[in-house]
Amino acid sequence: MKKSKLLFLWITLILWNTSDAQKTGIFDGHGDIGINVKPGAATYIPESGQYVISGAGENVWADHDEFHFVWKKMKGDFLLYTKAEFLGNWVTYHRKVGWMVRKSLDGNSPHVNAVEHGDGLTSLQFRRTAGAVTEEIKSKITKANIIQLERKGSTYTMRVAKYGEPFVTEQVTNIDLGDEVYVGLFVGSHNADVIETGVFRDVRITVPFNGDADNSTQMTLGSNLELMDIASGDRQIIYTVPYSIQAPNYTNDGKSLIFNGSDGLVYNFDLKSRTPRLINTGTIKSNNNDHVLSFDGKMIGLSSTVKELGGSIIYTVPLAGGTPSQITPKGPSYLHGWSPDGKSLVFCGERNGEYDVYKVPATGGTEVKLTTEKGLDDGPEYTPDGKYIYFNSVRSGLMQIWRMKPDGSEQEQVTTDDFNNWFAHISPDGKGMVFLSFLKEEVVPGVHPPYKHVYIRYVPITGGTPKVLAYVYGGQGSINTPSWSPDSKSIAFISNSDMTK
Known part of the structure; x- marks a missing residue:
């Protein structure tokens, strides 16, 4: 059902003021803040x-507030995200929509909010103590509709963006609201006689990893399996578990997804029933998130840890399950691509202390080294027409997307920006690609850890400025493998949160 129709159904409802005990979606209650x-x-x-x-x-x-608040109680650190918009024409330019964190539901409570105003002003506002005068840090951008607010101890960080663009950040420190707070969405009209309406979608409340994650971090946080419509940017969580699942691949018929679990097994997730089914991979049960489907959809390539052979080893097995065939004789070998004609596999392999891109026959045989530059070359993937292999490399400083001919010739850089870019996945129609971008402030170029602030970005295959499709808490395991739907209209990915709290 289209957004306009859904909003029409809502508008036809009778407005009422419910009690704070009324549960709404993921929130525990809602009500009016202030007097009368x-x-x-x-x-x-x-x-x-x-x-x-x-x-x-x-x-x-x-020194006091009046607005409508949809809230839940939370303790500890958290990360709040939404896409927010006003409904209808505004009466006063200071009407407000955004995230709010309050010590209490009293009108004069200490609080922090990340807010967009009716005229586009976007700011981080805060009241340090009860009844104190509100302070404000204005964002460098206006008319942001992506609003994120993070609490880490007594530090609050606002990240805002116009959808499609990277975040702009503001921060305030030493705000003590206590451990348990009211967290939620709010709308205020800036006019006591007028009701204004805000529409919030893709609402996410994330409890982050307790510590500084790196490549060695055990992936223990819960997982949201999400689908995103490329045209609209709308996101939908279709499956949630309190443990780690990683790297969803669409099957060729578009009816299911393949992902791996933290148990080292691989699953087929039926999109209609929303249930996973174990794929029989025989004795190969230490599979990681580098798994790839063949272009004809009949086979799946696995990367599975075998310590006595040096680490990750590549295997192939029918998608329906069966006895895997070993492809690479030694590791580490991390599979990332299958040629459209089904004859070759491309992978990242460590040989003699260097990680490079290699090609090997899909039935096994002699490895061919395709990259020779010093530093990490990773994530190779064929284009659907078989004319190029895309990969990521640190050879220019930051991790960037590159491409080359299937024989390793004509290597050229594709992205040239200020992020660390990993795992380019080409759409089945060959018109564009998505890739994962880490912030250089959070990671060094040669690593791709979990539990970071990352972007999933899109760029036409012909080039241009990358567009942010999704603002995600994730990283390792989010889109390590080809994640496009067969019709090139959507992608699948994993976001993370601590679901034990």
């Missing part, structure tokens, strides 16, 4: 994942 505030309302639309919130109130400013 014109009643607001909140509705969750499961079909679209939208929260439609209406609120009035004189202002969220000075």
